[in-house]
Amino acid sequence: MTDxxxxxxxxxxxxxxxxxxxxxxxxxxTKPWDAVLDEEASPAPRWFVGGELNTCYNALDRxxxxxxxxxxxxxxxxxxTGVTKSFTYSELRDLVARFAGVLARRxxxxxxxxxxYMPMIPEAVVAMLACARLGAVHSVVFGxxxxxxxxxxxxxxxxKVVVSASCGIETARVIEYKSLLDKAIELxxxxxxxxxxxxxxxxxxxxxxxxxxxxxEEMASTTPHPCVPVAATDPLYILYTSGTTGQPxxxxxxxxxxxxxxxxxxxxxxxIEPGQVYWAASDVGWVVGHSxxxxxxxxxxxxxxxYEGKPVGTPDAGAFWRVIADHxxxxxxxxxxxxxxxxxxxxxxxxxxxxxxxQFDSLFLAGERCDPDTxxxxxxxxxxxxxxxxxxxxxxxxxxxxxxxxxxLTVVPGSPTRPVPGWDLRVMGPDxxxxxTGETGALCVKLPxxxxxxxxxxxxxxxxTDTYFSTYPGFYETADAGFxxxxxxxxxxxxxxxxxxxxxxxxxxxxxxxxxxSHPDVAECAVLGVADVLKGQIPVGFLVLKAGAExxxxxxxxxxxxxxxxxxxxxxxxxxxxVVARLPKTRSGKILRATIAKIADGKSWxxxxxxxxxxxxxxxxxxxxxxxxxx
Ligand code: COA
Ligand code: AMP
Numbered sequence: 001m002t003d004x005x006x007x008x009x010x011x012x013x014x015x016x017x018x019x020x021x022x023x024x025x026x027x028x029x030t031k032p033w034d035a036v037l038d039e040e041a042s043p044a045p046r047w048f049v050g051g052e053l054n055t056c057y058n059a060l061d062r063x064x065x066x067x068x069x070x071x072x073x074x075x076x077x078x079x080x081t082g083v084t085k086s087f088t089y090s091e092l093r094d095l096v097a098r099f100a101g102v103l104a105r106r107x108x109x110x111x112x113x114x115x116x117y118m119p120m121i122p123e124a125v126v127a128m129l130a131c132a133r134l135g136a137v138h139s140v141v142f143g144x145x146x147x148x149x150x151x152x153x154x155x156x157x158x159x160k161v162v163v164s165a166s167c168g169i170e171t172a173r174v175i176e177y178k179s180l181l182d183k184a185i186e187l188x189x190x191x192x193x194x195x196x197x198x199x200x201x202x203x204x205x206x207x208x209x210x211x212x213x214x215x216x217e218e219m220a221s222t223t224p225h226p227c228v229p230v231a232a233t234d235p236l237y238i239l240y241t242s243g244t245t246g247q248p249x250x251x252x253x254x255x256x257x258x259x260x261x262x263x264x265x266x267x268x269x270x271x272i273e274p275g276q277v278y279w280a281a282s283d284v285g286w287v288v289g290h291s292x293x294x295x296x297x298x299x300x301x302x303x304x305x306x307y308e309g310k311p312v313g314t315p316d317a318g319a320f321w322r323v324i325a326d327h328x329x330x331x332x333x334x335x336x337x338x339x340x341x342x343x344x345x346x347x348x349x350x351x352x353x354x355x356x357x358x359q360f361d362s363l364f365l366a367g368e369r370c371d372p373d374t375x376x377x378x379x380x381x382x383x384x385x386x387x388x389x390x391x392x393x394x395x396x397x398x399x400x401x402x403x404x405x406x407x408x409l410t411v412v413p414g415s416p417t418r419p420v421p422g423w424d425l426r427v428m429g430p431d432x433x434x435x436x437t438g439e440t441g442a443l444c445v446k447l448p449x450x451x452x453x454x455x456x457x458x459x460x461x462x463x464x465t466d467t468y469f470s471t472y473p474g475f476y477e478t479a480d481a482g483f484x485x486x487x488x489x490x491x492x493x494x495x496x497x498x499x500x501x502x503x504x505x506x507x508x509x510x511x512x513x514x515x516x517x518s519h520p521d522v523a524e525c526a527v528l529g530v531a532d533v534l535k536g537q538i539p540v541g542f543l544v545l546k547a548g549a550e551x552x553x554x555x556x557x558x559x560x561x562x563x564x565x566x567x568x569x570x571x572x573x574x575x576x577x578x579v580v581a582r583l584p585k586t587r588s589g590k591i592l593r594a595t596i597a598k599i600a601d602g603k604s605w606x607x608x609x610x611x612x613x614x615x616x617x618x619x620x621x622x623x624x625x626x627x628x629x630x631x
Pocket of ligand 2: 241287365366367368369370388389390391392393394416478479480492493494495501504505506
């Protein structure tokens with residue numbers, strides 16, 4: 001098997017055209033491509049240029065018409081409402097075709113954008129696939145973002161229609177999505193023509209006559225819409241993710257490369273067969289949800305699980321094992337933080353014993369660095385391979401992973417193992433030189449990146465070039481730092497930019513700082529991520545007040561916490577802020593974030609030679625102590 005991996009890997013780099021053309025034969029094309037790869041397209045090459053297809057056809061119709069009509073395509077499991085419901089390929093295709101009819105009747109055409117702001121209900125998947133059916137571009141916005149963030153995405157993507165629901169349910173709390181949406185539209189410059197609202201039983205939202213439409217009423221009076229062929233290079237979706245500034249980056253995914261790559265990963269990385277049950281316990285608002293709740297499993301003819309619940313508290317730390325047993329899940333994907341949450345509540349794994357996991361083959365983890373302890377615990381308790389794999393919203397699928405379909409299980413604690421076929425990964429020094437084995441540097445991918453990786457940023461071609469391709473020409477800069485050890489295993493250590501990772505969610509400290517500095521009493525601030533046993537990292541804000549500040553220190557700290565919740569959303573998990581007299585800086589004025597983080601994490605640190613005022617760290621230490629750090 002190791003030989004097989006080596007052969008496949010080598011071929012993917014030596015003959016990318018032949019390699020991906022073979023994989024593309026697994027997709028139904030309405031028009032064959034003229035060129036597998038257009039390397040002239042700069043800075044990112046384009047795949048399957050001239051080809052046409054429909055992603056929804058490949059995900060639903062070909063299975064519904066080709067022998068899987070009665071197989072479950074989607075199982076909705078919602079412990080928060082007590083509902084479990086299964087949709088066959090034929091049922092899901094019919095629903096999607098009808099909703100595509102609804103969107104078309106409301107003016108949505110190929111290339112138009114549709115924002116999907118929904119909880120984890122089947123209608124979210126139906127809306128995404130209906131856009132794909134029409135060749136419209138969906139942009140799913142995670143429910144934990146505040147109206148402000150939703151408004152920023154509305155303004156950037158300029159949707160014709162927004163699809164939403166009356167509410168979401170966070171364990172026992174009802175979140176009124178519709179009022180958040182109303183506020184976002186009020187804040188946004190761009191106004192969608194229509195909002196289509198799915199009314200859930202717990203809350204019925206008020207509909208604004210003329211603009212808002214009821215999902216059920218629309219579905220009752222529509223006709224199914226056929227699949228519209230699109231160019232392989234046309235956008236399938238935009239997914240916003242955090243960058244260095246408060247302005248989120250709209251990651252674009254194309255249709256052709258995406259379908260080819262994701263379908264290929266199902267066997268090669270996840271080692272699953274069509275007809276088996278695949279479950280990504282993520283949210284449709286994140287890239288994992290796009291790739292592995294919706295597109296990957298459906299393109300491959302698997303049954304996918306849509307889980308509206310949490311790893312703990314819905315109702316207990318056995319919830320994941322219950323879902324695996326109830327639905328016969330073969331392969332599961334989640335974030336390490338979810339496993340840590342389960343372990344905290346059920347350290348001995350007592351709840352696992354109550355469930356029949358005999359069909360369960362493997363657990364994949366991603367979204368943040370996986371600490372060896374968490375991986376070891378899961379492996380020991382579950383008795384199946386537990387695979388850490390590394391990827392990003394930008395790449396759409398794994399850059400580094402143990403590929404269970406073409407190589408034996410390899411466990412290297414702290415490492416997601418080796419680059420996946422298609423990815424030519426390098427570790428580079430500041431001058432663009434390849435660093436020797438074991439030395440930490442910038443993790444970069446030699447171009448061309450394989451199909452499925454992002455071809456651009458929405459409305460921001462220059463930012464695309466500047467952010468990802470300018471420091472190391474000819475390479476994609478991942479913004480992760482790491483090293484490759486002497487056995488060729490990759491160790492991903494930390495971000496090189498201002499992004500922190502909170503419970504598997506990517507957050508920009510710059511965006512948080514923009515909110516903090518908008519407080520009238522704040523002169524300057526710094527936000528950084530400190531270690532957290534559950535969430536991996538959590539943000540802490542340090543505030544310096546203006547002379548003559550009106551409010552006292554504690555009041556300002558609670559003001560900014562409330563402001564972040566209001567403007568960015570609860571997902572930021574911003575609950576710690578403290579006022580200090582000054583921020584530690586270098587003589588050139590750069591805030592010494594890394595040293596503050598070390599103090600907070602209780603790690604050894606040395607006084608930076610460049611610090612302008614060594615005394616300041618004593619005050620930072622005291623401030624952290626008031627917040628309970630180091631823990
Ligand atoms: N809509 C509205 N609010 C949401 C939300 C949504 N879709 N998702 C999360 N929130 C809120 C939560 O209710 C919480 O609010 P609170 O501050 O009032 O408690 C806040 O956002 C933070 O949420 P979360 O990060 O989920 O923390 P938690 O403490 O509720 O749960 C975990 C902790 C570990 C159980 C949870 O983070 C988890 O399941 N993580 C897995 C992450 C994941 O799947 N990542 C995808 C990449 S694979
Ligand atoms: P996102 O784009 O939200 O999926 O976040 C991507 C970032 O999460 C990466 O750039 C890494 O910093 C981090 N990440 C994801 N998976 C891993 C992993 N397996 N190991 C280390 N870091 C990871």
